[in-house]
């Protein structure tokens with residue numbers, strides 16, 4: 001167990017590291033990126049469609065869930081807390097997730113980001129707005145039935161600890177209670193582009209393409 005002095009030292013080191021990173025990579029305000037939030041229930045196909053968008057439209061894909069899982073693997077002091085939250089389908093405190101997103105955006109340096117699986121609740125949304133001062137251009141919302149999402153997640157086979165029936169149902173509940181209100185918030189601002197995600201991957205992508213390359217513009 002660390003002493004108070006050790007903890008204080010660690011915090012100071014982290015702050016210094018963050019300042020150094022900011023100096024090296026600038027700030028999000030300098031970068032002023034285009035951001036599209038990609039939302040939808042677990043297993044609705046967000047990651048699958050993001051890969052297509054990256055390939056054809058020059059966006060960088062940042063999945064909040066992937067960043068959190070990488071943080072666990074890195075041996076970070078937050079690793080155990082994050083792992084426990086993910087196993088329960090709970091939402092990790094915003095400051096943790098936002099730091100990871102901010103760092104990834106600055107390190108990457110692209111000015112077009114698909115932010116997948118974020119904001120997951122009202123706290124995520126308000127905190128990101130506060131820290132990053134970025135409004136999304138729009139929100140891509142993949143709408144899918146729970147029955148279909150559960151079928152997909154049980155067949156995903158990526159060894160994820162949260163892809164089991166018990167946790168999947170908890171994740172559905174969190175989506176209904178915490179994430180849908182965020183989608184409704186953006187809908188009230190005219191920012192939601194809703195896609196029927198129950199269809200086959202290629203058909204869903206046709207609808208996605210129409211949003212990113214309207215009318216006669218063609219993707220590569």
Ligand SMILES: Nc1ncnc2c1ncn2[C@@H]1O[C@H](COP(=O)(O)OP(=O)(O)OP(=O)(O)O)[C@@H](O)[C@H]1O
Nearest residue numbers: 041042043044045046047048152155156199200201
């Ligand atoms: N339209 C689709 N039809 C059938 N299967 C699909 C479709 N889209 C994605 N899948 C499959 O469903 C599984 C979940 O997809 P994906 O990982 O893209 O979902 P996600 O929304 O990113 O999930 P999560 O939020 O849990 O990370 C994957 O195995 C993927 O291959």
Ligand SMILES: Nc1ccn([C@@H]2O[C@H](COP(=O)(O)O)[C@@H](O)[C@H]2O)c(=O)n1
Nearest residue numbers: 064065085086089090091092117118120
């Ligand atoms: N903004 C977020 C995003 C994700 N989480 C946690 O990660 C789990 C997996 O997320 P996926 O998007 O990869 O399905 C999710 O169930 C949460 O536990 C989070 O806390 N905050």
